[in-house]
Amino acid sequence: MEENLFTPENVAKLNSKKGLIALLSRSIYNPERAIRYVNYEANLKKLQVELLKMQQWVVENNERVIIIFEGRDAAGKGGAIRRVTEKLNPRQLRIVALPKPNEDQQTQWYFQRYVNKFPKAGELVFFDRSWYNRAVVEPVNGFCTEKDYKIFMKQVNNFEKMITESGIRLIKIYMSISKNEQAKRFEEIKNNPLKQWKMTKVDEHAQELWDAYTTYKKKMFKLSNKATAIPFKVIRANKKTAARAEVLQHILNSLPYKSATLENK
16 A cells, blocks of 8 residues: 555545544554554445345344354454444344353253244344354363264254254354464453453463364364355454454345345435
């Protein structure tokens, strides 16, 4: 961007409210980064308008939509979900982030507590981590037995086939970051008193267990890439803004909402 950095168009962007905030909020003067942020915000607004059209289509057609977000700790799953949902009607969506199963849930069919959160007609449900905990997080950290893991891997594709055959639309997203980026984000979380609550005991061991996570992640991808399975959309998430925009666009591309129109547009 260097040669054409200070074009009239870019200067106007830098002089806008968002441009000035982006330019002055950093200790290092970086107009190129500020322009990228202004472009991101403009693109985000367009995508969020389309998401509103998509949600109206879901409501008007009594659609049921599940969008699951998987990925390593600190990969940006929560931030991406916030960008997707922040302008939508909250009455017709739910965000599900299930805690550790209680004693009763541990005696139930593994998928049961997730099924209990499935959407009703005209509703979107976002899972911030899903049943795929048993594919990666649980075996890596010793939270399930090898038998539990094998049963899950044998059942999950059939489970998702039942979901889609029942008429529910299922979108699977995996946020992918590098080991160095994860370490950087963990450090930022530890040093920010407003974010320290995000750091869990599982997170604290994520770096030392990096290779184990990679092994199980590859097995999960291999299973979901079978011809009869629903594949994950892998989002390269080292750059948060680009990743969030790609998540929004992928969701829009995955649903045939084009006939929807917004009232008073």
